[in-house]
Amino acid sequence: MAAQDIVGSLAHARALGRAGLLDAKALRAIERGLLKVGRELSRGEFTFQPSDEDIHMAVERRLTELVGEPGQRLHTGRSRNDQVALDLRLWCRSATCELVEGLATVQRVLIRRARQHQATLLPGYTHLQRAQPVQLAHYLLAYFEMLDRDQERLQDLDRRTDSSPLGAGALAGSTLGIDRRRPARELGFTRVSGNSLDAVSDRDFVAELTFACALTAVHLSRLCEDLVIWNSREFSFITLPDRWATGSSLMPQKKNPDVLELVRGRTGRPVAALVGILTVLKGLPLSYDRDLQEDRGHLFSAVTSVNESLQVLSGLLAAVQFNRQALAKAAADPELLATDLAEWLVGGGVPFRLAHGTVARTVREAESRQLGLDQVVRESWPRLGFSSESEAERLFQPAHSLGLREQPGSPGPRRTEAAVTAAAQRVAAHRAWARSLRRRLPA
Amino acid sequence: MAAQDIVGSLAHARALGRAGLLDAKALRAIERGLLKVGRELSRGEFTFQPSDEDIHMAVERRLTELVGEPGQRLHTGRSRNDQVALDLRLWCRSATCELVEGLATVQRVLIRRARQHQATLLPGYTHLQRAQPVQLAHYLLAYFEMLDRDQERLQDLDRRTDSSPLGAGALAGSTLGIDRRRPARELGFTRVSGNSLDAVSDRDFVAELTFACALTAVHLSRLCEDLVIWNSREFSFITLPDRWATGSSLMPQKKNPDVLELVRGRTGRPVAALVGILTVLKGLPLSYDRDLQEDRGHLFSAVTSVNESLQVLSGLLAAVQFNRQALAKAAADPELLATDLAEWLVGGGVPFRLAHGTVARTVREAESRQLGLDQVVRESWPRLGFSSESEAERLFQPAHSLGLREQPGSPGPRRTEAAVTAAAQRVAAHRAWARSLRRRLPA
């Protein structure tokens, strides 16, 4: 959080100047000094001293070495408590930006792959059992939806992070009459915190961002689970290009989906971090307690791991090869259309429960005779109320089935087309949001 | 979730009617039947059968007993997957309302008590060490702020719960062309879900509501911790009326703050529930898996325990007696104004770090001489740059200190007055939000 500390101190120094607590010369010295400290830090040239209690004290110590007495004036009217809270909020807002961008990148890949596979059918699964045919596009857009809620959640929570604690002091502000609004604005904040006790002890924004990471990680774990299963020899729905597969140290034939498993396994990090933060916060008395410093490691672990997962998945998803033949074969399983048959009977006036029973019996008959469901249905088209065998046959064309599913959210071809378009617009909006926030945040 | 199941089925039945899949007579029978089943359930007169797989099947079975063939048509074009998702969303939205109202009740008590104690001073603490004087009102409003973020969070997340899954079917909608928008509107939803696979497998809204409960519980645990400490003989800041204290089965003198401890201990429930839900969701393949049914117990536990905690705390906070004398005595500790002294020196041009050092030495001198800090300062007023002993004396009046703290969020008297007023407006807005949502939700 060194970068955040420097920009926060710059804004604070300017506020001291405006309050008459630093003269122009001292302010210039501090500004020059802080920028130099910042450069030293970012270039790895900064030397920490054993006496530096933390990064904040180290920056002030080095500043005073560089500029002398003005350095001793920088901490006027503030405490490490509001300073740390400020740095942490700046870090979180920047992390929020990065997550929004990372999600948007994965979303764009999902849209691109969905565009390519609007006509690729596969079985949709419930209970890992084949259920009904859907387009691969529809499947990919399901993950788009999850990530889109993640986007909304991040953008919502930023409104709670967007509150400057600078000026809350240790817990009760300061007697020196330093304006809080201008430095807040300079640092990209819309509001200043409304209660100084709360301002130094609040870590809700950390918990909330970590929760957002945890839920995103859970989404990614589901995607990885699907792809690991699809990558099995038995499914063979996808092939991972060599770059995205790993060999075995012992077994020469293996091509393992390590990347997918690592992303799935990394779900543990933000979930752990969330529990860590809630454990830290539970039962702390007001206001600032040093326990709060423990939020940081958890937060960084959560944000970093999710950012890495998003990055690596955007690459993998762009590269993964969908095996059209295997998908098509699975999607052609006539049992996937058992529900269509029941609904067809309903269309003829049969109560649904009876229709369901009729079809279930027909499925069992097909199984016992080792025939396809479609074969049995075609055989008995008159009894089932079809006007011809070819009408019965048509019911078993997956594309026909999808053509009847044009309600909102359903996998009809026109709906899917529209969903892809709408998705692209939403991603554009997310990216605009991130750009706009990034512009307001200090560099 | 029985009530939710009934109203959801009513809306679905009307949609079937509009789609021509139920004639007017069958629809009327179903409506009458469902209302009767609802009454049986709410009155405890409903008899479950061993064959009832779950509440949803039980309702349909009973309906069919009551109305015959039309009952067999109710499940047309829907699946338990979208039905369950619908019921759960309706339950969550109602729970969100209740939580918003419960929070508002506690917030109102905090405001009332803050109004009574705008002039009651106590030490603000950091690290459970006395730090600087604040009003009790300022302290109470710190908790108001926490709960206010909880309010915003709940109202934000409801926008993600506000999406009707009805019509998503098992995972791929239906071929029967049933309109989704009208029943959604009847059930209080603004939107219908955008992807059928996602609609049946999404439990983000459950996780998010549970997280909101967990964070609220953490806030309450902090408040309880403070009050338990304040209730110790050593602090004696509060007295719990007998109704809110518990005796000991063995020790006749004890008056224990069991309620506060139970609320603090109940933090474990929503935190546990949150972990439970994330554990369930991790690594599930699309779309619906039966694991999802496990979200319910966790959700109910989280919501119920937080609702109870809010209710009990609103009573306790209204009744707790603040011991003005003990508070005043603690607030009069002159060391609480050591920071004011340092800032006073800063006002005279001394760099803050030097001023901090000077005051620290003066504090140590007072300690070693077993004098109050104020006494030592009054002795040496000329050396410290005061114009008179009485000027030095004034610095040690807590009320004087607070009078200098009128920046936003600080505990100056005018700020605190304004904060109380603003808080009341915010609560009014939350209550209006809840009323408005409740009006839209089905009864």
Added chain:
Amino acid sequence: MAAQDIVGSLAHARALGRAGLLDAKALRAIERGLLKVGRELSRGEFTFQPSDEDIHMAVERRLTELVGEPGQRLHTGRSRNDQVALDLRLWCRSATCELVEGLATVQRVLIRRARQHQATLLPGYTHLQRAQPVQLAHYLLAYFEMLDRDQERLQDLDRRTDSSPLGAGALAGSTLGIDRRRPARELGFTRVSGNSLDAVSDRDFVAELTFACALTAVHLSRLCEDLVIWNSREFSFITLPDRWATGSSLMPQKKNPDVLELVRGRTGRPVAALVGILTVLKGLPLSYDRDLQEDRGHLFSAVTSVNESLQVLSGLLAAVQFNRQALAKAAADPELLATDLAEWLVGGGVPFRLAHGTVARTVREAESRQLGLDQVVRESWPRLGFSSESEAERLFQPAHSLGLREQPGSPGPRRTEAAVTAAAQRVAAHRAWARSLRRRLPA
């Protein structure tokens, strides 16, 4: 915990009698009274009063109604603090017994099925990729091992639960000189607690039992995951008898593995409970705080859910049908023996890394020529150093491969035979342990 409360009070009353604090008549009255209360409770005939603070007070209140003044003497020399701790330990020990028995039941089913499938081969998987052939018996015994560690863990932790807190009083014992050892022995305890402050505030045994449940649940979740995948159409390794599969409310063809998914999803309960308990305990001051009462709900949820999962899985595992044909077909995949080929080359003096490379190239050649690995190897037997084509052919017989794997823990046929026998002995020991503990615990 009513049953525990009754037997605990009986032992306490007898100790009071021996200490001269109850005369024989009063003791007999109390014994009779407590047994009656116990019957009322177990028959559901007990009426709770609004004034009953908890089960412990309710029992004492009812006892006093039944027997008069002697009832007012029962609580002599004890507190609810040691009473609750006692009841909870008794409950935990009984739960430990039940879990050991439940695990043993599943272990016995695993052994039985392993015996049936010592010659059934299937691919062992890593990364859900086919790796090397193993017997189904070896696979089933892997789960046996996990559950066996659970057994050891439970039996270890009981040594820490096995410590009677009775007589620790509220936190400092009693002045009445009541013997602690005899009632402890009567209640099945080997030791009495060594520190009264610790005795009333210790809930480690609750946390430890809950952790044991969580780890067992994780093991079961892995087993369920495997079976859910094996139950997919694509794998078809198992068939679930109708009793263990569930239909779909919408899709007539579905046979869903709901039981497996519920068990997998229930992992969330003990994991949640564990977090709940640790959250409750974190940061509690000594000694007893009412927060501790919150351990109970978490504990019960963890134990109950794992017990149910064990029960249901023992039924399912006994009934599941392994599809020998599908398993055999998958096990015959020649790539599963790529490692054997590399090790064969090593036997001829080739460094392993080079052998690994050679085989990897051969695998790729087979793939590009769309041949089986065995075909390519048989073609080039001289180049690979085989003495004949038939020697090369033999390498691709899975049974031959297993025959070479007779090191401890490996899936050689003789090893597997021995492992089944050893497993049966271990289960017998666990059952003996449970019987022995149950005999010592009060009825």
Added chain:
Amino acid sequence: MAAQDIVGSLAHARALGRAGLLDAKALRAIERGLLKVGRELSRGEFTFQPSDEDIHMAVERRLTELVGEPGQRLHTGRSRNDQVALDLRLWCRSATCELVEGLATVQRVLIRRARQHQATLLPGYTHLQRAQPVQLAHYLLAYFEMLDRDQERLQDLDRRTDSSPLGAGALAGSTLGIDRRRPARELGFTRVSGNSLDAVSDRDFVAELTFACALTAVHLSRLCEDLVIWNSREFSFITLPDRWATGSSLMPQKKNPDVLELVRGRTGRPVAALVGILTVLKGLPLSYDRDLQEDRGHLFSAVTSVNESLQVLSGLLAAVQFNRQALAKAAADPELLATDLAEWLVGGGVPFRLAHGTVARTVREAESRQLGLDQVVRESWPRLGFSSESEAERLFQPAHSLGLREQPGSPGPRRTEAAVTAAAQRVAAHRAWARSLRRRLPA
């Protein structure tokens, strides 16, 4: 885990030698090479290459650079799967040693301080309310007991870590007939794993060690909570030497217990880690999946943070100053003996419930008259059945009260003396255990 990897590979190489898979020269080259790689790693002179997939591959790559062809033979008959499992077990056993030693160090400090304070009285608290007097020694030994259970738990779990996976290969052992028992023994293991599938996929020992860390951390959090409260101005039971207190950046008078708060806050780490590991493991199919690599970060975080906490607390506990005067004053509160009064009445034949009521009324009388409980009792000694006022007076001497508490586990002086002695013996046994294990583990 580099050190573990080297010693594991050395043992494996020797086993290859014995199996005739490495000649003497190659073996010597490998041994020399591995020792050199080990030195390079421990001195920070090792250069990782971008192509090194992980530490295991890096060691083998470097070994081959150093010794040529023999390096290509090292991985014969093993896989990264059993290699990683081995390294992790070696690491865990070493960590278990360190934790046992760290706990023993804190236990020894507790004993030392207890010895010094066998006669120092303070109020024992329940619900943070003064309850009954105890010695500070008794209080400190309560924490000893908690840590002693931690000791047992660690020593128990090591029996499950004590099982060598080497030779399990990728999942099915090897065809090369390499002996597993001898290398296991060389590496300090008593047993070899009993099932190769389980051996590579088992991470129970990681979860169990992490749980042990979590429970220890919870114990430390309770101790820190007590000390933070005792360090408040209001309690003033302890004084932290300057070395163990931290100043405030803003408030010159502050001496904050940051160390205690950090230890309390660090409870979040092992609790988080535990959840992380359980999240990773949940629902993984057999056998090895790459997700398992994610256990490491969680494990290291848990072990490291608890080790640090133990170290820092042993220093703080040795240095903390107990303020005898403040403790004595609090312990002299006559209400602490209300229970003794009730038990005294019981001694005279009064049923306990009635005695409890009588004392409770007397306490209220004292409160309303603003007198000490002892004063009121002395006034009414005849009514309460004392033989003289001085007999009543004696009842209010805390030391007298403790003298009556000589049952096992109670704070009677002789009991406490004996408890201190017993504690010292137990610590000696733990240290012996750790020494013995360390001797068996490879250096």
